[in-house]
Amino acid sequence: MVKVLCTDHTLGSLGDGRLGCLDCGRTHCPHCDRYYWPKLGARNVHKQHMTIQMEFPNAKPFEREQLQTGICSSECWDKYLGG
Ligand SMILES: [Zn+2]
Ligand SMILES: [Zn+2]
Numbered sequence: 001m002v003k004v005l006c007t008d009h010t011l012g013s014l015g016d017g018r019l020g021c022l023d024c025g026r027t028h029c030p031h032c033d034r035y036y037w038p039k040l041g042a043r044n045v046h047k048q049h050m051t052i053q054m055e056f057p058n059a060k061p062f063e064r065e066q067l068q069t070g071i072c073s074s075e076c077w078d079k080y081l082g083g
Pocket of ligand 1: 021
């Protein structure tokens with residue numbers, strides 16, 4: 001994935017169930033509407049049979065969420081769950 005400057009993000013499906021920018025590939029946070037690069041990068045294509053907890057055992061919960069729901073931070077996660 002090439003990291004390019006992108007200011008006018010185009011929201012769409014990234015193809016793995018998450019939403020993000022179709023132009024630069026950044027993940028979209030459904031809570032704060034921010035576009036960002038997930039801290040953990042991307043899931044290893046050879047480890048997709050594993051759970052994300054097995055692949056990243058030492059990651060913080062929100063860091064895994066970045067690769068799953070797209071929620072960007074523990075702050076957003078709390079607010080997202082709390083409504
Ligand atoms: Zn973009
Ligand atoms: Zn957020």
